[in-house]
Amino acid sequence: MKTTYLYQTDEALLALFANKKDTEAIKMLFDRYAHLVFAISFGILKEVHAARLATVHLFINIMDLAERVPITNFKAWLYQITRNHCLAQNNIVLDTADFLVHEKLNSAYLQELEIYKFVQHNPEASNALFEKVQSSNDAENIAELFYTHKKSFKEIALLVGNDEFSIRTILYKYRLHLIQAALEVISHQKLDLHAH
Amino acid sequence: MRIKDTAYIMQPSACLTKQQLNAYVLNVLEPEELNAVEFHLCSCWFCYDAAHALKQFKMDWSAHLDLDKQFIDEHLKMQNEIIADQEVPVVINKTFKNTRSIWTGLLFFLLLVSWLFILYLLNNTYHFY
Ligand SMILES: [Zn+2]
Numbered sequence: 001m002k003t004t005y006l007y008q009t010d011e012a013l014l015a016l017f018a019n020k021k022d023t024e025a026i027k028m029l030f031d032r033y034a035h036l037v038f039a040i041s042f043g044i045l046k047e048v049h050a051a052r053l054a055t056v057h058l059f060i061n062i063m064d065l066a067e068r069v070p071i072t073n074f075k076a077w078l079y080q081i082t083r084n085h086c087l088a089q090n091n092i093v094l095d096t097a098d099f100l101v102h103e104k105l106n107s108a109y110l111q112e113l114e115i116y117k118f119v120q121h122n123p124e125a126s127n128a129l130f131e132k133v134q135s136s137n138d139a140e141n142i143a144e145l146f147y148t149h150k151k152s153f154k155e156i157a158l159l160v161g162n163d164e165f166s167i168r169t170i171l172y173k174y175r176l177h178l179i180q181a182a183l184e185v186i187s188h189q190k191l192d193l194h195a196h
Numbered sequence: 197m198r199i200k201d202t203a204y205i206m207q208p209s210a211c212l213t214k215q216q217l218n219a220y221v222l223n224v225l226e227p228e229e230l231n232a233v234e235f236h237l238c239s240c241w242f243c244y245d246a247a248h249a250l251k252q253f254k255m256d257w258s259a260h261l262d263l264d265k266q267f268i269d270e271h272l273k274m275q276n277e278i279i280a281d282q283e284v285p286v287v288i289n290k291t292f293k294n295t296r297s298i299w300t301g302l303l304f305f306l307l308l309v310s311w312l313f314i315l316y317l318l319n320n321t322y323h324f325y
Contacts, residue, residue: 027264035214035261036246043249048260055263056270075211079242105241112206112239119203126202146238147205150231165248171238178202 002028010074018066026066029074030059037082044086054086076105108179115182125185132181135174142167143174209236212243214261221250221257 005013005028016025034055041058042051058081071077080102119126135143142160145151146167153164160167212220212233219225220233237244250257 030264030267032211033242034263034267035217036211036242038261038263039217039246039249039257040242043245043252052260052263052266053270056267059267060271060274075242079245113208116203116206116208119206123203129202146234147201150227152227152230153234168234168237168244175205175238178205182202182206 011071014066014071014074017063026059026063029062033075033078034059037078040079040082041086044083044090050089051086054082054089058082058085073102073106073109076102076109079105111179111183114186115179118182118186125189129178129181129185132184133174133177134181135177139170139174139177142170146171209239211240212236212247214258217243217247217250218256218258218261220247221254223254 002024005024008016008025008028010029010032013025013029016022037058038051038055041054042048045051045054058078061081062078065071083101119129133140138160142156145156145159146153151159153167156162156167157164162170209232216225216229216233220230225233237247
């Protein structure tokens with residue numbers, strides 16, 4: 001595999017395949033995500049052979065779709081088609097929400113990128129954000145244990161008397177609150193710029 | 197909250213590799229790498245769903261996560277099927293052409309026989325007169 005491909009974005013690799021029929025680019029994407037696609041497929045189909053086949057067929061379909069479908073965020077799109085493909089194979093009727101996963105994840109990804117750039121350039125605003133985060137004391141303690149003291153989900157679960165799954169959910173929600181607070185600050189700053 | 201580094205919490209991180217996913221499921225990651233993996237799981241639904249699905253069965257998944265060979269095999273198989281599908285109409289055409297030439301030949305043969313028969317009749321008529 002070409003080593004330069006290691007540093008290419010997913011979308012750049014997909015474009016290389018769509019425009020130049022570069023199969024090495026698809027192999028790189030396969031290397032990055034096939035195991036995740038397999039695991040998600042296995043989670044839904046509950047059968048190793050079926051999950052392996054679903055993974056391989058999904059990637060073969062991607063080779064066909066890459067030229068015809070505009071894909072702005074490959075990871076979010078792949079997550080959506082994997083879930084939809086396996087749910088449909090299990091005869092589970094998909095609702096509108098299932099088709100919006102890609103869009104939701106894509107906009108979340110773009111927002112996070114914007115926030116990251118913003119807080120990098122405005123360290124003082126970054127500090128102020130924590131005052132605005134609307135979360136419980138428990139969530140703050142868990143975030144502190146995880147981000148500052150580098151405790152694992154399992155260790156935190158034992159400390160606070162909860163399960164690992166709940167700890168991850170609490171941390172995920174804490175991050176969401178932080179994102180909301182950051183978005184508010186960014187939009188205020190944009191409004192101020194307009195006013196001046 | 198005593199930690200005040202949003203940039204740290206929001207920093208982008210890469211999805212789990214095959215090895216990281218398997219080691220996470222088996223609980224054999226070193227503390228530093230475990231923290232990096234769980235840091236990513238806090239923001240990525242793709243990896244979180246994947247890890248959650250495999251964690252239901254605490255076994256070594258490495259053999260199942262290696263799908264390269266199957267991908268290449270299936271891809272070749274599909275390509276061969278496409279080629280075979282494209283060849284089918286050609287085969288049909290050949291048979292169609294063959295049957296057509298048989299019928300044309302038969303028609304010419306019948307025409308020839310009928311002409312010969314007419315000539316034979318004419319020949320007989322001359323003899324009669
Ligand atoms: Zn991920």
